[in-house]
Amino acid sequence: MAEVMVRKAEVKALEGDKAVAEAMRQINPDVVAAYPVTPQTEIVMEFSQFVAEGLVDTEFIPVESEFAAMSSCVGASCAGARAMSATCGPGLELMWENLWVASGLRCPIVMAVVNRSHAAPLNILTDQTDMMGSRDTGWIEIYAENHQEVYDNFIQAVRIAEHPDVLLPIMCGHAGFVLGHTLGRVEVLPDEVVRNFVGEYKPLYSLLDIDQPKTFGAYDHWDYFFEHRRQVFEAINNALRVIPEIGQEYGKISGRYYGLVEPYRLDDADVVIMIIGSGAGACREAVDEMREKGTKAGMLKVRCFRPFPAEEVVKALKDKKAVAVMDRCACFGAEGSPLFIETCAAFFNRGLRMKLINYFYGLGGRDTIPSEFCDIFYELSQIAETGEIKPPFVRYLAVRE
Amino acid sequence: MRLKSWKELETGVVILEPGNSVLYRTGTWRTFRPIIDMEKCTHCMFCWLYCPDGSILVKDSKVIGIDYEHCKGCGICARECPKKAVTMVEEVKARMEEAK
Incomplete structure (x- = not known):
């Protein structure tokens, strides 16, 4: 059965941006509200064309700003619609207040975020500062490494967000330009397969239920605010179970199975690089190169950053001799980068001590090439050998001194 | 009113039954308590008309008292009463008076 469907894929x-638009067309959501912003524009451009051509039934709202985009999505979602958006970098920042409203009201909105840096200096190229900046807003955050994952993630996101034990908004990140504007090979599933997979959205409550009117988003005092927050803590952690479940189900229709993290040549590895997103592509090459030279190198790609898959990370890395944690975001004044801090906490809470180093890399669209990852593997090998990490603990990859 | 735990609360910030604000006792907010002198009251219904919280209790077209569970003590009734039949008494003093 699965075999047949896989073969039917085109x-x-x-x-990458058009892969999102294509997935969106197949899902055929009730409402899409978005504002164009480089490098996300192609998603909105392509999808609005689908609307104009009558290929979808979607109510497309060309809003005046990203704040309005997220407001519209929240309203539509409360009304019982399957609502979607797309944005990047500064657009995501402008949505900020409403990101919290979306998660607080438990709106399963699906949004593509084409990762872009924040100004200043003005820069339209990729890093993950945008989504990392919104990591605590109650949104689920998953990242794609390549074009296929951009497409696959967006379809799975619908089911993850709308799962009754989750009911939270979700961001699907992919690298601006590097994935967004380059051509890649994408196996596109038949429309009816995607539509069967996502199914019809059945909202828990609807504002349009005139027979049983309800109040949405009422004010909470100190007496109820914390309890409502506690529900979101619970719901997002439920996604740790739901994401791999949906990933397995998706595997049955596509042949591509997804989890929270993805190991690459990790089983017998001594030295490991941990990374999120498109940088994993070059890192894979470095792993292969190091393996050829006799170094037991491996990679752990983190697909889902929120909720943080602490158990999976610890299980994958606890026997490793040295690990470099890579983050492609600016996060000033912290003890380390977001992925590093989470990883340290995961090990510490389980009473484990690891040899971890931390790198910030690739900010503002700077390429990271395999030889740079190889240098990190050499460094890790030395740490593994001597058991000694020389400060600084937080490092900046390929920055001119 | 017993407060619900996070597990008992509806998912999301949703109120399922309309008109349930009566369950919320805003009377605890009050600093000044309106007290009606029934000898002066002419039942003109000005207080009932002006009260922003519907806290003036009326029966058979007569004012019979104030719903202190919900009256926030804003004092609009006292100000609007043409017969000056409503006096605002400090809540603490009114309670001490009651306790006697």
Whole structure:
């Protein structure tokens, strides 16, 4: 059965942004509210074309700002609609207040975020500062490494967000330009397969239920605010179970199975690089190169950053001799980068002590090439050998001194 | 009113039954308590008309008292009463008076 469906998939050369638009067309959501912003514009451009051509039934709202985009999505979601958006970098920042409203009201909105840096200096290129900056807003956050994952993640996101034990909004990140504007091989599933997979959205409550009117988003005092927050803590942690479940179910229709983290040549590895997103591509090459030279190198790709898959990370890394944690975001004044801090906490809470180093890399669209990852593997090998980490603990990859 | 635990609360910030604000005792907010002198009251219904919280109790077209569970003590009734039949008494003093 699965085999048949996989063979029916059509192979297309798609830009990452267009892969999102294509997935969106197949899902055929009730409402899409979005504002164009480089490098996300192609998603909105392509999808609005689908609307104009009558290929979808979607109510497309060309809003005046990202704040309005998220407001519209929240309103639509409360009304019982399947609502979607797309944005990046500064657009995500402008949505900030409403990101919390979306998670607090338990709106399963699906949003593509084409990762872009924050100004200043003005820069439209990729890093993950945007989504990392919104990591504590109650949104689920998953990242794609390549074009296929951009497409696959967006379809799975619908089911993850709308799962009754979760009911939270979700961001699907992919690298601006690097994935968003380049062509990649994407196996596109048949429309009806995608539509069957996502199913019809059945909202828990609807503002449009005139027979049983309800109040949405009432004010909470100190007496109830914390309890409502506690529900969100619980719901997002439920996603740790739901994401791999949906990933397995998706595997049955696509042949591609997804989890919270993805190991690469990790089983017998001594030295490991931990990374999120498109940088994993170059890192894979470095792993292969190091393996050829006799170093037991491996990679742990983190697909889901929120909720943080602490158990999976610890299980994957606890026997490793040295690990470099890579983060492609600016996060000033912290003890380390977000992924590093989470990883340290995960080990500490389980009474484990690890040899971990931390790198900030690739900010503002700077490429990171395999040889740079190889240098990190050499460094890790030395740490593994001597058991000694020389400060500084937080490092900046390939920055001119 | 017993407060619900997070597990008992509806998912999301949703109120399922309309008109349930009566369950919320805003009377605890009050600093000044309006007290009606029934000898002066002419039952003109000005207080009932102006009260922003519907806290003036009326029966058979007569004012019979104030719903202190919900009256926030804003004092609008005292100000609007044409017969000056409503006096605002400090809540603490009114309670001490009651306790006697």
